[in-house]
Amino acid sequence: MATHLLKEKTFRWSFLVACCLFSMLHGFILHYWLGVDGPNAWMDANIHNILLFIAVAAITQMQAYYRPVRARYVYVAVLTAVISVLWLLLTLVILKAIFSNDTVYVQWLSDTAPVRFALGWLLLTGTGFLSFFLYEMEEQRQALARKDAAEKMAREAELYKLRQQLQPHFLFNSLNSINALVSIRPEEARQMIQQLSDFLRGTLKREDQSWIPLREELQYLQLYLDIEKVRFRHRLTTEVLTEQGAGELHIPPMLLQPAVENAIKFGLYDTIDAINIRIRAWQERDVLFISVTNPFDAELTQSARKGTGFGLSSISRRLYLLFARQDLLETSAEGNLFTTLIKVPQQHDKDHSHR
Amino acid sequence: MIKTILIDDEPLARELVREYLRDFPQVEIVAECNDGFEGLKAIQQHQPDLLFLDIQMPKINGFEMLELVDKLPQVIFTTAFEEYALRAFEVSAVDYLLKPFSKDRFAKALQKMLERRSEVSPELLDNASREMPMQQNRVVVKINGKIKIIPVPDIHYLEAADDYVKIVTGEGSFLKNKTMAWFEKMLDPQQFIRVHRSYILNIAQITRIDPYEKESYLAILRDGSKVQVSKTGYPKLKEVLGL
Secondary structure, three states, rough: OOOOOOOHHHHHHHHHHHHHHHHHHHHHHHHHHHOOOOOHHHHHHHHHHHHHHHHHHHHHHHHOOOOOOHHHHHHHHHHHHHHHHHHHHHHHHHHHOOOOHHHHHHHHHHHHHHHHHHHHHHHHHHHHHHHHHHHHHHHHHHHHHHHHHHHHHOOOHHHHHHHHHHHHHHHHHHHHHHHEEEHHHHHHHHHHHHHHHHHEEEEEEEOOOOOEEHHHHHHHHHHHHHHHHHOOOOOEEEEEEEEEOOHOOOEOOOOOHHHHHHHHHHHHHHHOEEEEEEEEEEEOOOOOEEEEEOOOOOHHHHHHHHHHHHHHHHHHHHHHHHHOOOOOEEEEOOOEEEEEEEEEEEEOOOOOOOO | OEEEEEEEEHHHHHHHHHHHHHHHOEEEEEEEEEEEEHHHHHHHOOOOEEEEEEEOOOOHHHHHHOOOOOOOOOEEEEEOOOHHHHHHHOOOEEEEOOOOHHHHHHHHHHHHHHHHHOOOOHHHHHHHHHHHOOOEEEEEEEEHHHHHEEHHHEEEEOOOOOOOEEEEOOOOEEOOOOHHHHHHOOOOOOEEEEEOOOOOEEEEHHHEEEOOOEEEEEEEEEEEEEEOOOOOHHHHHHHHHHH
């Protein structure tokens, strides 16, 4: 909703000044030009104009709170016309009541009613449309600002994601492993180079934002997991379970990556044992559920390690940008198992090109 | 013969070092370890002259492991993380190899190590390394041959105890072979105050401060223990607490 025009200082002042000026001008014309008696002229001017400006205020007030989506101009025209009629009737009734003894004035009042209506109606319609356009402009400006902010956030997220995806340490460590494999097991080196290339190509290709089937995302994750397995062969095992049908559901690309990275980091660096990372995907109604489970050390994680939720906060932010919901990422710890649960509502319109 | 131990959680990374070391027959690998725990054990057992040490490793990192070593050998760090280089040289590392590193770069590091071996006595190195802590959010200690990781916020206070410092926590107290000055540098000065020659206090643990003898005070902690605050310690405490 647009901010109320009369809440703005300049508008309020010009409104009051205009009201006084109108009253004075009105009084002067009646008294000095048309020869109406002093008390009658001033009372007439005040009642006429104060009521008129109350009507103006009422119209802007109403517009601030409600402007129809369809037939907007008709609405403003009808609204101003109706209020003009109400205003005139009220003015006439009050003035007639005050000067009920003065038959000449009462008669004159009735005679001038059409002129009064014309003037009042003009003013009310003018200010009515003016405030209508001011509110519309204000609202458009706000919508633009919101859009700008959302786009800026999306850009930042994009940049952050890019940096995240490149994961220099992962890359350098993998290259180091290849360096070792080259002379001891050249075949494996070749294989790892292939995996790393496929993974990096996937990272670059995924820059377009269209949603992809979970099956594809998991294939891509598998590359990542395979590389990590070469690096940590003795310690890392993985298990990926997709319930029937879930693989065909769609998700935003690279959504799972940070969760899996997080799981590996927790698992590998918080414990010294062999670890098993478990990824499960299933469907409930229109929502795709994906859980990632990893072992961790509750004691270490609780107090000494802040900022391990790094990757997770980026997921939750991304989900918020996509669905405007805060409840799509859940984490839970049970014993020494940490589970990240991601929920992806499926779009009904089957249009998977949402951002 | 130069005895060396390779400590890295990636087997392939160790294999690479092993392979590069073939050109240096005077260096003998006496052990390979997957993490800092195995590393400590192996160091104890073999008393090596040289370590190849990764930094990011399970549970305790390379730096934390070094803190627990009584007699430091020469150290060459091997890591993919650039950001620890400064700290590595502060613990007088011989060199800092950024993964992936070439054979030439590796040879240079070894050359440096050999040169240093001939000119500096290990004791000197040892001392230098002990006075350069970095702010950390946890402290590692050895207790009955096991390693205990204490999150810094869990520390109630520290007390000087001869060559050691006694770390008092809710779970009991632990000894670490460091100086009070080392802890003073390592801990956040807004949180831990040296209130006395023999005490460093976690201000979050204070419930009350009572006058004691003339010009000295007694801080009462949540766990009921009383810590002496000296004449010079009191103003520091007052400042941080905003009194």
